[in-house]
Amino acid sequence: MLNHGLRQMDVDIILKMGFFIRHLHQHITNLHRAQQSSKAAMPSKFQVFRGQGLSMEAFEKMKKTKGGLMSFNNFLSTSRDHDISLQSYARLAAFDENSVGILFVMNIDTAICTASSTPFVNVEDVGFYDDQEEEILFSTHTIFRIDRIEPIADNHIDRLWQVNLTFAGNQDDDFNKLTEHLREELDIVGTGWSRLGQILIKLGELAKAEHLYQLLLEKASSDACKAQYNGELGTVYKDIGEYSKAITFCERAIDIYKKTDPPSQLGLATSYNNIGLVYNNMGEYSKALSSYERSLEFKKIALPPNHPNFADSYNNIGVVYDNMGEYSKALSSYNRSLEIKKIALPSNHPNLAGSYDNIGLVYNNMGEYLKALSSHEQSLEIRKIALPPNHSSLAASYNNIGLVYSNIGEYWKALSSHERSLEIQKIALPPNHPDLASSYGNIGLVYNNMGEYSKALLSYEQSLEIRKIALSPNHPSLASSYNNIGNVYNNMGEYSKALSSYERSLQIWKTALPPNHPNLATSYNNIGLVYNTMCEYSKALSSYERSLEIQKIALPPNHPDLASSYGNIGLVYNNMGQYSKALSSFERSLEIRKIALPPDHPDFAYSYNNIGLAYDNMGEYSKALSSYERSLEIKKITLPPNHPNLATSYNNIGLVYDNMGEYSKALSSFERSLEIRKIALPPNHPDLATSYNNIGLVYNNMGEYSKALSSYERSLEIQKIALPPNHPNLATTYNNVGLVYDNMGEYSKALSSFERSLEIRKIALPPNHPDLATSYNNIGLAYDNMGEYSKALSSYERSLAIRKITLPPNHPNLATSYNNIGLVYDNMGEYSKALSSFERSLEIRKIALPPNHLDFAQSYNNIGLVYNNMGEYSKALSLYEQSLEIQKIALRPNHPNLATSYNNVGVVYDNMGEHSKALSSFERSLEIRKIGLPPNHLDFAQSYNNIGNVYNNMGEYSKALSSYGRSLEIGKVALPPNHPDLAQSYNNIGYTYNKVGIYAKALSFGEKALNIYKKTLPSNHSSLANAYNNIAEIYALENFIQPVIRSSMVTLHQHPYLLSSIFMMYPNYLWQRAAQRERQLKRSKLRKIYYEGCRWEMCTICQQEFHY
Template sequence: MLNRGLRQMDVDIILKMGFFIRHLHQHITNLHREQQNSKAAMPSKFQVFRGQGLSMEAFEKMKKTKGGLMSFNNFLSTSRNRDISFKNFARPAAFDADSVGILFIMNIDTDICTASSTPFVNVKDIGFFNDKEEEILFSTHTIFRIDRIQCIEDKHTDRLWQVNLTLAGNQDDDFNKLTAHLRKEIAGNTGWSRLGQILIKLGEPAKAEHLYQLLLEKASSDGYKAHCNAELGTVYKDIGEYSKAITFYERAIDIYKKMGPPSQLNLAASYLNIGSVYYNMGEYSKALSLYERSLEIRKIALPPNHPDLAGSYEGIGIVYRNMGEYSKALSSYERSLEIRKMALPPNHPDLAQSYNNIGLVYYNMGEYSKALSSYERSLEIQKIALPPNHPDFAQSYNNIGSVYDNMGEYSKALSSYERSLEIRKIALPPNHPDFAQSYNNIGAVYYNMGEYTKALSSHERSLEIKKIALPPNHPDLATSYNNIGLVYDNMGEYSKALTYYEKDLEITLKALPPNHPDLAASYNNIGSVYSNMGEYSKALSSYERSLEIRKIALPPNHPDFAASYHNMGSLCENMGDYSKALHFHERTRDIVQKTLPPTHPHVLQSKRDVERVKKKM
């Protein structure tokens, strides 16, 4: 029961057996010291074996992390006897319909065990097989690197595998730095509270919520009550329950304010956290105000390169990006990255977040090659620092898919989006807002590929989730209405398209600043419908309003200008004004040739448009 509780991070079992876990670990540590100083000492380097079953899903995850690190996350029983491990444990598991039989071969260096405080004990005289098994028991935090995974030939099954592991410890410099920093990051709280923070970082919000609710019930001091409320706010924010998140963050803020100056940094963190909830709800002005309050406190209380300052700059950058102020956003993100490079180890997850944020701004500015480079740098760090199905992976694959989509590489885009959705199905509750993003983006690729029925189905699924998860005037709802309108527009159902575009515009006017790029897209799409319906004067008015906003909001060669000029060129062509049509189509061609790959469909289309109009003249 204990090992199952540890493997599954079962909060109730761990809380009930916490004393026993600590006692057993200490007993192993003491016995290890005694045995290594006696004649029973193990050689400096030796091998042990472990046979067990592994679910098909867990085995597939392991294969994907070959070369990476793994922990069994329990008190680890191993044997010096290969035959017992193989015949009694690994091989029988291969014949279970739901599992794969695994023989782990572990290379142990006692110097690494000593340096890394990784105790083990020889329990050969008290195990089930007496001295035949030669059982070696390791404590809970033993870490291995996966060296090799290979199939074991067997006449009766193809589900027997050998996995070679090497004990990891202080000899691994990057891992050592990252571990030290993470310990520092969660220091200062009780062991139980640290467990909750780890559960949040591992993407286990339901378990963290259960733990913090139990801890809050038992909390006696104001400081600890505030801390538990703040952590519960973070849990609810992560699962998309924003009103609950605000409630718990506000409770924490009220307590920290009463506690006075000693709690200023906790107050700053709470302002930042509640700001991030308002950001998720699309209330950007509230979010910006709270982020700036957090930054003011931290500038006074912290040294200039403290990692928490990076968090404040990042939050401010996020809001500016969503308000369409990309140069301000990029400046804030780069300041955040600069601090993190000085303050954090090279593979810390927060560095991945910084590169991801910078990629988002470049993407919004239409600089797709720079965006892709930043996203891939972020993903590299995440693969080292995070467990394989952490929600951050989903966002990275989603962002990479967006770049490929805009570069016209639709099969790569679809593959990335589907990988993102696959991770989210494992990591998140079913109506989390991030699912809406996945379905929305898959719909966008199908739209670009001309598969309008599939596109419509995906966009409608996205809209359903957003209606459940978001307030009625959230900008993301406007995006869904816009995308459904685009599909109907291209299916020739213009009245339906216009209805959805007008819903999009209604929300966008309420939710965003007057010169936000999304407003330009709304006017552009309404113009497109009017053009298709033959109402050319209304179409021209909408196109011109769209172009005015883009000239204010975007850099001069942004791809969205190409969309404006293309639509105005097509409109002038339909009206028989071929000289203006040629002017706009040539401007479109010049922009797409600068910003997109030469084989992109928009580049090829722009050249055809120019040649077609020339022939009409």
């Protein structure tokens, strides 16, 4: 029972048997002295053996400590008999499938034992086993070095091992370092029982420490002991997280110390220091600072000027300033602490390492990562010299180094450091010590940054399990674990799980912390993050504002965390389309950071990035570009050259260039971003998918659809590996693939991709998430291009309905919906409805956007489109010119959008019969495109096509054919072989050949157009009717009207447009036949009679076929 109590640190057994432990130790000491001075003395060097069982876990831990120190925390019974130890104990234990049989072979140096005050005694004559074996009994806490661990060959069992040990005493450097450091680290004062309590706290055995100090307090007879035990209980409750109890016991200690005669200055200093520690954990930094300064005052009375205890006070004051975001004051305090330690302590004392660590933490918060890394490495070097190789303080150094590497984006180095820290802690600490939870948490953080979310989740859950065992149910550290788990779920797109984890974290913090603790602000912030991602903007805004309210109470007015809150509020306003409010919030965030942080702190990059985002959405691209480039400059100064955050900046710069139509610059920026991510991140990190997505975006805009498709598919491959199967990012990529197919004219494939995107979003997102509106919108786009206008209209209206629910009433995306609905009505020929939708879109944009935003140009353009179709050309022209004026202000002089506007102006002039003006506009459009676009971009085909139309209308058919031919050549390069735009080119060329009377070629090109339409369009699409009409007209001119009508009857039932086309075409044919007969009949009256007869013939054919 005694040895069990010693091994398990059982407080009740140790207290009850304390007298016996002392008596037995003294008895062994006396016997050792007597035996060693007699003839029965043991030889100067000898071996003893011990056979026993070890759990699998304990044995694995021992294997990792090979070469290190090992202590038997009990009275150690050994034998001089090898066989008895092996056969009767080690082998027997090996038959237990849950344990490993161990034969310890211990090499003893008698002189070292005597010098190290580690007595042993031969109990052969007085022990329980009498003369059965020569038993050697060592007193408690005998320490050995592990020399060798090797298996023992056995035919029956494979869990039998021999462990060779050598007694370690005063001559062992590691042993001396360890014992010296423990004395100082634990600040051992008072009775042995108090020392035991401090060791229990150090081991994380807080419940046992609490129990011990409660027992000691009950038995305390002097005021000094009562004050000490109250203070120790305050420390225990602080570590447990019961802060109100901690303060109560610390204040009781203060009251007792004040009443002693004279008052204990050091006792008061210690108690105020402890209260400061509690207030710091509670986030009440001003009270913590006041307590630490009060403690320092008492120390100045009681201690000489450079006593090491002053260093502790300055250190703690530095911690508070660090938490308050006052980094220069924190650095000053830490340096003052270090100066004192340098005077009072040896150059490699472990306490100096602590100061270098804290200085490193401040530099890390200041964004000066190289200085931080240097400080932490200096700390590590000292600890390597001063401490044993597996001391837990080395784990702290490796942990801090890992945090810096994580911040500078060197994730593999970060992971290696955190794993080294964990290895040491597994050896140095009990299996469920809270420090191991911290290490698993840090490893999870790195995996999260690397995009390996399943590994991150596993690490965070391991951290949580340890904390559940080691800590009270509402300890703040459990809240941290739930918070971290929420971060991973959020990145995985599992928003309901993320929200649940964040709310669990918040509940614990509400229970454990004061109502305005900064950690609660963190919870509200993260909850806001999820709501923002879920597009529940009012809830997101409410959460972020609650976070900000707490921070305003708990933190100084210019604390960096307030800047983060203003930034997050700005992001919500940005998503709500309220860009001026977003910009205001981002600028407020920047102002705070300018006051609180050094001039090149990485957080400035975030502010400039967000400001750039707002300007980009406002269409102020030059300002956006300037802000993004400022962000990039700061990152280049503060971060390594391949940090992932630089990739983010290049990515954002690329997006602006893409919006500006400078596609080569956009592509260059996106590729630079991709290069960095390939170096900095694992091969399947989601950010690489983002890069491929954006490269695909540029290629799509450049009209290089095969390259765009390849990039999007590469993105999709990575996302399928890195993300859960229904992550919203996969929906985005399927959506992008659909847009390429739509541009390629492969509408069925486009529709399939859009529907796949919608399926994922229905699973992953709330039912009215704006991304579902995007999916319905794009499905509508595909149906619109397929000529299925009712389906297109239905999809666009579904998109609009969702946006009305989730977005503010004047959000720009609603304007987009009304705009698209207007396009469908325009295609359906319902011009009044189209005009109404376009004007509603324009009204919203006037409220939501700055006056020269590009979306206004789109609105004026589309309204002009309707007026052009309605034949109100002067209104159309006015609107197109208004659109053009906005674009001239908002865009660079050769932006492709200006080419589109000049093109539209040309269309109106052509319809007005002002062909020279039309030609001038089309050629201006072509000039711009030649500057801004790659040589075979599809927009060139449009320009040449429209120039061909003008020449055709001007009767210059050879020039028209040349332009149409150039358009067709580009289309063949840029488009798949059956794209409808190629059919249009074939149709136009055929039409021109028809005009010049080359009917064979006209028929050939007309049939090519018809074949493409048959393959790509629905059977009732109007373009098919037009194609049949054109072919029929050629046959008519060749006097073959009846065959073409009868050959069309198979499809005519599906083409109501064709019937009207025949009626429109037939009179021309009749007049031509009548003209031929007129030359024969010589009389116009007869010509009219002949015409009427032929018309009747046509009606007869239709009646026979259609019962018309």
